[in-house]
Amino acid sequence: MSQRRKVESDPTFRSANQPPPFEDHNLYLGDRALQEAAVREGAAWAHARLSAWGERLGSAATLALAARANRYAPELRTHDRFGERIDEVTFDPAWHELMAMAMHAGEHCAPWSDVRPGAQVARATAYLMHAEVENGTQCPLTMTYAAVPLLRRCAAALPAIAEAWLPRMLAREYDPRSLPIAEKTSALIGMGMTERQGGSDVRANVTRAERTADGSYRLTGHKWFLSAPMCDAHLVLARADGGLSCFLLPRMLAEGTRNAVRILRLKDKLGNRSNASSEVEFDGAVAWLLGDEGRGVPVIIEMVQHTRLDCAIGSAGILRGAVSRALHHATHRRAFGKRLVEQPLMQNVLADLILEVEASTALALRLARAFEAAAPESERALARLATPAIKYWVCKRAPTVVAEAMEVLGGNGYVEDFELPRFYREAPLNSIWEGSGNVMCLDVLRAARREPGAVDALVAELDEVRGSNPRLDRHAAMLSAMLRDAATGERDGRRIAGAMAVGLAAALLIRHAPSTIADAFCASRLGEEASSALGTLPATIDLPAIIEPRLAR
Ligand SMILES: Cc1cc2nc3c(=O)[nH]c(=O)nc-3n(C[C@H](O)[C@H](O)[C@H](O)COP(=O)(O)OP(=O)(O)OC[C@H]3O[C@@H](n4cnc5c(N)ncnc54)[C@H](O)[C@@H]3O)c2cc1C
Secondary structure, three states: OOHHHHHHHOHHHHOOOOOOOOOOOOOOOOOHHHHHHHHHHHHHHHHHHHHHHHHHHOOHHHHHHHHHHHHOOOEEEEEOOOOOEEEEEEOOHHHHHHHHHHHHOOOOOHHHHOOOOOHHHHHHHHHHHHHOOOOOOHHHHHHHHHHHHHHHHOOOOOHHHHHHHHHHHOOOOOOOOOOOHHHOOOOOEEEEOOEOOEOOOHHHOOOEEEEOOOOOEEEEEEEEEEEOOOOOEEEEEEEEOOEEEEEEEEOEOOOOOEOOEEEEEEOOOOOOOOOOEEEEEEEEEEEEEEOOOOOHHHHHHHHHHHHHHHHHHHHHHHHHHHHHHHHHHHHHOEEOOEEHHHOHHHHHHHHHHHHHHHHHHHHHHHHHHOOOOOOOHHHHHHHHHHHHHHHHHHHHHHHHHHHHHHHHOHHHHHOHHHOHHHHHHHOOHHHHOOOOHHHHHHHHHHHHHHOHHHHHHHHHHHHOOOOOOHHHHHHHHHHHHHHHOOOOOHHHHHHHHHHHHHHHHHHHHHHHOOHHHHHHHHHHHOOOOOOOOOOOOOOOOOHHHHHHHHOOO
């Protein structure tokens, strides 16, 4: 017997203090905070389907697909063997399988095709669990979901376009074929705003759009970032005679030829590797105007608001995915005579990580409720202000939390097999795209200034718990003083947006979470002693009381 065989069969080595694989967990039934949030925000009716989706997502088979889709990244084929341009991106079969699963679950369309109270929250819950497993596939799902209300709004002016596209955007059968829209069973939509000379400041866009006799336009220019280039169409901004305008740009034309969109190269990205992000050039590409010329930003902003909601939900899922793995490891791994989860300093780290998950989950699903079809005006106002604030804060927490969760696994945390490296690479992205941190904070200031109803809705939310926690009372007073202070300017944007998100999270936890969680959150996140390092909860906090209910049975 070789030396290696002897080591493998020796029981001392086999029980080498390594945890069992983290797999075959139901991501819904195993997550009290998520279940409770889904129920209280209106999606109790979705229990059976969310349990089934949580079971499927957490299975070993799905986790293997996620790993595979990211290991074998998409490849660009610009030409066929005869030298003809094809501009095709090929994906590993694992990508297609994950896409088919998520579309079947309705992540790209459910609240629009099955309108009922709680539909947005049910879909947000499904999407959050998906983010615990794989993130690249979420990009085209989000953009399609976000494009539906925009296209519906423009349907009256473009009935033929709406009739061809909308039913397919709502269809659940994944169809990756490159065909004209009339021949497809379903359609996915992407978005192209960012150009080389500026992304946040889309006013700098130079791509030109010229109107033709049949009412369509021809686009000439480029996009510096265009994710999911295999989508059936992209909503793009381009400059028409009347100014910056929004267009629907199909990939294939009705006659079966490719539109004049050349994929120049795929970005070699830090993370989100399963998803293709490209640089493209338009050479007289056919497109259809959505809304009026010169109204491109107001037209696309509704779509952007929904993608920002998804960034917050997605980051909450990334946090939860990383922290679940940390808890799992600490439960099984022993060091210095005890399980890690029993070591007081590790308990402080784990409890602090759990607070982050509880807060981001509560915020994400509360925000989703504000997007419900039947939401009253006050909810719409709240969404206007809270979306950029929560997107900023939850996405900003992700890299810090994932890094700390990674460290809980020690050396294993740095190894691909344990998934934390993928979470870590993924973690900064939601903060960068769909409005980077500063841009979100400036948007918060803009909304607060222009829409007093939004500030009233936020204050009403904080008032619900006034008197419950002195720290939150002081925090709310400080926040409203800052909002009223004429000297508050752009430089204070992060302080204000962060204070809004933390204040909202504290209010939600006070109302709905166990008091151990709410007290610990307020004690550690509000007030001057709040520490930026995780694992620094004060001595008054009952750490096991926070951790114990979160451990997998
Ligand atoms: C993987 C990936 C995929 C992407 N996919 C797409 C896609 O499909 N479609 C698409 O349109 N775009 C896409 N993007 C682009 C992304 O949305 C932009 O990169 C982002 O909006 C920032 O724009 P920018 O890169 O031009 O940076 P800039 O706009 O130059 O901003 C750089 C920094 O300056 C900050 N900043 C900007 N203005 C101000 C200000 N007034 N005050 C203070 N700070 C400011 C920003 O917050 C940011 O931190 C993708 C990006 C990535 C990384």
